[in-house]
Amino acid sequence: MRSVKSRILAGAAIGLALVVQGATGAAAAGVLNLYNWGEYINPEVLKAFEAETGIKVNLDTYGSNEEMLAKVQAGGTNYDIVFPSVHMQDIMAKLDLLEKTNINTYEGFKHIDPQFLRAKSDPKGEYCLPYAWGSVGIVYNREVLGKDITGWKDLVATVSAKDLKFTLLDDMREVLGVGLILNGKSVNSTDAADLKLAADTMIAMKPHVAAFTYDARPMVQAGDVAAGHFFVGAMVDVFGAPEKLGYVIPEEGATMYQENICVLKGAPNKENALRFLQFYTKPEIVALNIAQQTNGTANVPARALTPDNIKNSEEINPPAEVMAKLQIFEDLGADLRKMDRVWTQVKTAQ
Numbered sequence: 001m002r003s004v005k006s007r008i009l010a011g012a013a014i015g016l017a018l019v020v021q022g023a024t025g026a027a028a029a030g031v032l033n034l035y036n037w038g039e040y041i042n043p044e045v046l047k048a049f050e051a052e053t054g055i056k057v058n059l060d061t062y063g064s065n066e067e068m069l070a071k072v073q074a075g076g077t078n079y080d081i082v083f084p085s086v087h088m089q090d091i092m093a094k095l096d097l098l099e100k101t102n103i104n105t106y107e108g109f110k111h112i113d114p115q116f117l118r119a120k121s122d123p124k125g126e127y128c129l130p131y132a133w134g135s136v137g138i139v140y141n142r143e144v145l146g147k148d149i150t151g152w153k154d155l156v157a158t159v160s161a162k163d164l165k166f167t168l169l170d171d172m173r174e175v176l177g178v179g180l181i182l183n184g185k186s187v188n189s190t191d192a193a194d195l196k197l198a199a200d201t202m203i204a205m206k207p208h209v210a211a212f213t214y215d216a217r218p219m220v221q222a223g224d225v226a227a228g229h230f231f232v233g234a235m236v237d238v239f240g241a242p243e244k245l246g247y248v249i250p251e252e253g254a255t256m257y258q259e260n261i262c263v264l265k266g267a268p269n270k271e272n273a274l275r276f277l278q279f280y281t282k283p284e285i286v287a288l289n290i291a292q293q294t295n296g297t298a299n300v301p302a303r304a305l306t307p308d309n310i311k312n313s314e315e316i317n318p319p320a321e322v323m324a325k326l327q328i329f330e331d332l333g334a335d336l337r338k339m340d341r342v343w344t345q346v347k348t349a350q
Contacts, residue, residue, distance in 0.1 A: 029054045032272040035068060035079040036061055037259070040132070042292040049279050055272050063214070064171075072097060072264065080267035081276060083131055083259045086118045090331040092262070093121035099263040101274055103129050108281025116298035118258055118328060129277045130298035132290070133258035135318065135326055136174055137249040138166075139234035140227035141220050149227070151250030152182055156205060159226055165210035166227040167219060168202075172343040173329055174229070174255060175202055175212070181253045187327045190335040195342045203349040212347065220245065231257065235294040235316055239309055247315050249322055256326040258298075 032049075034041070038061040046057045060079070062068045065088040071077060073095070084092055092098050103109060104125035116130040117123055140149055144164060149155045159166055168175050177187040179198030189195070210219070216228025217237055221244075228234075230247075238245045261280060263273040279285060287305035290297050296316055297303060303311060310316055318326070332339070 030269055030272055031056045031058060032269055032276055033058045033078050033080045034060070034083075034276075035071075035077070035081065036083045038063060040083065040259070040293065042289045044292075045280075045285055045289045048285060048288070049276060052279065053272075053275055055275065075266075078268050079264055080269045080273040082262055082264060084128075084262060085329065086258050086260065087329045087331045089119045089128055089260055089262060090121045093119070093127070094331075097265055098127050099265045099267060099270060099273075100127055101129075101263050101277060102126055103274070103277045103281075106278050106281060108278060111281055111283060111299045111301055113298045113300050116258065119260065120330070122260075128260035128262040129280060131259045131261045131280070132293060132295040132297060133256060134232035134295045134316070135249045136169075136177075136229070136231055136255045136257060137247060137315075138227050139216065139220050139230045139237065139245065139247045140166075141223050141225075141244060142246055143244050144223050144226045148246055149248055151248065151252045152178060153252065155227055156208060159208045162226075164226040165208055166225050166229070167211050167213050167216045168205075168209055168229045169216075170212040170214060172339055175346065176339055176343060177255045177327070177329070178202065178229070181250075181255075181327070187255055188330045188332065190332060190338045192338070195338060199342045199346050202346050206346075206349060232296075232316055233294055235310075235313065236292075238315075239294070249315065249318060249326075253325040253327065256328050258328060 032055050034057060036059060046059065049055065050057055065085050068082055068084065069088065069092065072079065072082065109125060112125065112130055116133065117125050119128065122128055138149065138155060142148060145158055147158065149158060155166060176198050179201040180187050180189055180194060182201050183197040185194045210225050216230045217234055219225045220228045221237060232247065235247050238247050261277055263270060267273050283299055283301040283305055286297050286299040286302035290302065290306050290310060294310060294316055
């Protein structure tokens with residue numbers, strides 16, 4: 001699931017017996033340093049890569065695209081691979097931070113659904129490999145709300161009538177994206193009138209907002225809040241308590257995220273990084289990851305290998321009419337400052 005946790009370091013070396021296995025050809029082959037979102041990769045995937053290649057994987061994690069970019073730009077790291085959102089990939093491409101891998105010429109690339117080649121800077125997949133994607137909707141506690149909800153207007157009306165609270169993500173673009181969608185606007189609009197509408201809409205919600213936070217899941221599970229603005233990775237909680245919890249892609253529309261696997265131009269272990277991209281084209285490996293993450297995947301044959309509850313979930317794999325209502329963020333360049341000013345108004349409004 002895509003979520004935010006404290007930074008961790010993982011990926012100890014595998015046992016000597018695995019390293020020397022002739023069947024995998026895995027002699028000791030150095031290291032690979034990944035920098036990924038918290039809890040956004042199944043540790044079993046990393047173990048499988050280590051077993052196959054003999055390459056030791058080190059994992060460090062971040063909580064936002066901006067945190068990742070700042071650390072990469074500051075230098076002094078040994079990261080080989082990062083997992084930027086599509087709009088951040090475009091930003092990093094402009095900054096000449098990404099290595100051309102030609103992963104699109106690798107045989108396993110045939111598994112990738114072309115609609116997920118979304119980066120404007122990489123329309124053919126010459127640099128990065130589509131990793132995972134999902135919607136950003138509402139996870140809710142059915143017992144607290146007393147009903148299922150259909151979207152934002154339904155949620156606000158319900159919590160208002162029952163004097164309940166919900167959370168919003170502590171994320172400028174996601175929150176303003178909700179406001180823009182509810183006013184029929186593009187989530188990439190920086191028009192002053194559109195942004196004012198979005199801000200006014202979100203400020204009007206604030207009496208019902210308990211917090212701006214990435215920690216909604218445990219709050220919703222415990223019933224401390226009725227619902228939370230969150231990523232579809234929260235489906236792992238819904239699967240664990242289906243009578244109590246639900247997740248909905250709002251009927252008004254929603255944002256979607258997609259992260260890709262990219263090799264940094266300054267990567268010290270570029271050959272190992274390319275091997276990981278190639279490894280992650282294997283449908284069985286992608287399915288292993290998705291089984292824990294409950295995200296969508298661009299790897300078409302992998303979808304059939306995922307557990308039935310994921311494969312058959314319209315929250316994780318929405319039908320075409322719902323997909324058509326999902327919007328993805330684009331790089332706004334200098335216009336992002338316009339959103340910054342409006343975001344400050346939303347956060348400070350009483």
